[in-house]
Amino acid sequence: MxxxxxxxxxxxxxxxxxxxxxxxxxxxxxxxAKHVCPNCFKKALKRQAAGIWVCKRCGYKMAGGAYSPFTDAQKIIQKMVK
Ligand SMILES: [Zn+2]
Known part of the structure; x- marks a missing residue:
């Protein structure tokens, strides 16, 4: 094809x-794709909605990027907070 x-x-x-x-x-x-969960460190983090990521193993829910749980913008923000 x-x-x-x-x-x-x-x-x-x-x-x-x-x-x-x-x-x-x-x-x-x-x-x-499944991503590594920052809570249990297993590859079970799945996208629930844009910016919302849920771990299928431990139930951990977190905010992340719209299409990827960890973004470059996030790193910059974390540096600013610290
Ligand atoms: Zn987890």
Whole structure:
């Protein structure tokens, strides 16, 4: 299939352009993947909604980035708080 390169963005068909569809693939993979929980350190942190991350193992709930639990902006903010 011609949609091989855009993987999960294949649902958009030929629309929106190739570059932006590839960008969607990398962002969506990050948002759907399991991340390491900062509470129990298991790879069980899943995205519940934009910016809300829940650990499927210990139930820990935290605020994070919209598509990834840990962002570069977060690091900057944490430095400012300290
Ligand atoms: Zn946990």
């Amino acid at each position: 011609a949609t091989k390169k855009t993987d999960i963005a294949a649902r958009f068909g030929a629309r929106y352009g190739l570059k932006i569809r590839r960008l969607i693939v990398s962002i969506e993979k990050q948002s759907r």
